[in-house]
Amino acid sequence: MTHPTPLKLSMHADEALPPNEAEQVAAHVEACELCQSQLSALRAETQHLVTALRADTPEDAREVPTFSRPASLRGFALANIGTALLIWLAQFLWKTLFGEMILNTATWLTSVYIPDIYQLTSTTALYLLEEGTAMLDAYLGFVIATLLIITALALLLMRQRFRAGTLSMCLIAAAVGTLMVPAPVQALDFRRSEGVLTIPASETIDDTLIVRGETVLIEGTITGDVIAFGEEINVTGSIRGNLFTFAEIVKVRGDVGGLVLGAANTYTLSTSSVGGDLWLAGENIEVGGDVRIGRNVAIASDNVSVGADVGRDLFAYAETVDMSGNLGGNLEAFSQRLRLLGDAHIVGNVRFRGNEAELFRADEVRVDGDVEFLARPEEKNRYATVEFYLWQIAQLIAAFLFGLAMLWLVPALRGLSIGAGLEGLKSAGIGIVALVSVPIIAVLVAITLIGLPFTFLALVAWLLGIYLATIVVGASIGQMLVSNSDSMPLTLLAGLATVMVVVNLPVIGGIIGFIFTIIGLGMLVQLVFDLVSTRGFDEQATD
């Protein structure tokens, strides 16, 4: 009688033999005492092993670490490439297409009747667009480099985990390469003082200057921009860039190459020239007769007095506007009173939105164009126009398409619901905070100049969030309305249509619209935090 091999016996003990072999071994074991004792010893051993392996060792008593959700390498890379392309595309479109289109449309629209405020708005928008493009130009390299660095870092981290190959190294190399040729960011010169801060006439500053002091005296030459804060600011030197001032009293008697933008209680310009626009807000603003402004002047103030030579147009929002200088373009006054004094000469038209009786015109004054009086446009019943409904439908379609795209791209958005009671209040609270804090933080960051691209991105995200907020609320209202439908587009459309009707209700529509916006914004903020948070599951489970 041959005993089964140790292997067969061991496998038999583990019940791992094929049935026919198992039968043979079983038959043998029944008749063989030696094998019987070996088999039971093997079985005891197995049991022993099972018990030992199952026993918890001190090492098993670990805390459950936070679960980090997987990051998708592909998605991340695609997002970065997409963003870079988008920035380039946006820049291209902005410069070539939009600039032209907006300019042309602006010219065309001014020829038909529009409320006067349009003129100022369009000019403002154009200015911002131009500046925005320039800003984007300057910082594009920086933005893209940042994105690449983030990509590279993420890849490095992932490489440790997944042993990613050459691709990541290439991207890192690209990022480093981009860094080697950084965008020319102008240097900054910060100065501050509690008392009087003087930039003496002998000094020339080749950077952008940011100054803060109780009294700021700028007598030297600054080749970059000047941003000045203080009680009183006196500029007698020369500034080649732009001049931004925020003070009680500002007196400018020097030359500024670019834009002059300022807010002050009293702003006085005399014996100076401004190469760009002049944008001022304050109580009393006086632009003397010995001043020359290269481009437009826009002033919002109680009392405005302009004696300067202005290259282009003058827009003034004021109680009283006194004009005694020469104007290369049009004069637009949104004021109680308009006085054309001395030997003022206006090459373009004069548009005075006010009462004809409030226009005083001295004998010597020449107006080459027309003098127009525009009464305040009558409030029309907006619900009674076809345009209103067409516009609403267009908005609905846009919101629907945008919403559909977003819900498709970000499936997590589909799960959002307004939530009743406290949940809704919480969203609204978070929404208000986001609504208010983002622009404030963005502006604060912008002051550092290097923060400009971040400000820009934050504001874009903020605007996008505000737009998306109502859509998200619409989507969840849609789910409540058409709860038995599986069709996402249908529920979205129903919800958006409802929202559109409700926010256009007379009197309460605006408030409801605001509430929807903050709730939606709050929901989005919470979602974003949820998605990026690495909080432990214990906390999340209690949410």
Add this chain to the structure above:
Amino acid sequence: MARTAAFEILYRDYYGRVFGLCRRLLSSGDLAEDAAQEVFMRAYKSFNKYDINQPFWQWIATIANNHCIDQLRARSRKQALFGDETVELEQVPSPDAPVLSELISNEDTGALNQAIAALPDRYRVPLVLAYFHQSSYDDIAKQLNISRNHVGVLLLRAKQRLRDSVAAEGVGGGQ
């Protein structure tokens, strides 16, 4: 969102077991922690493929086994992690050698576990799969890409190694 919430609950409930399995397979706590995270990451990615009627443990343990075996393979940098069946067979012990239960007391699991952890990967992995995870020989064979007999041989050798090392340590008092 519901999917994520469900997964998070499962993660909390099963982390310990998955970690335990990985630790026994990889015989390192730190490696096991990484592996457990990776296993749950993989599970999270393919969670929509998980059949709700199948026990979750079975599903995730398969992922864990595969991942750990891959890790060990990558570590040994060659496919022949589990050796050659015939070579192993030559080293099979004589059938009447004392078994573990005779060498070490049932209470002294620590010493036995230490011996298990010290086993070479090719013996430890099938042992853990067979007696901790309680996979069948066929399942182990499939996962390790070897024959069923080869599994038997490896287990036999594993136990022999354990007996040797426990006997050498002289720990515990047998029966």
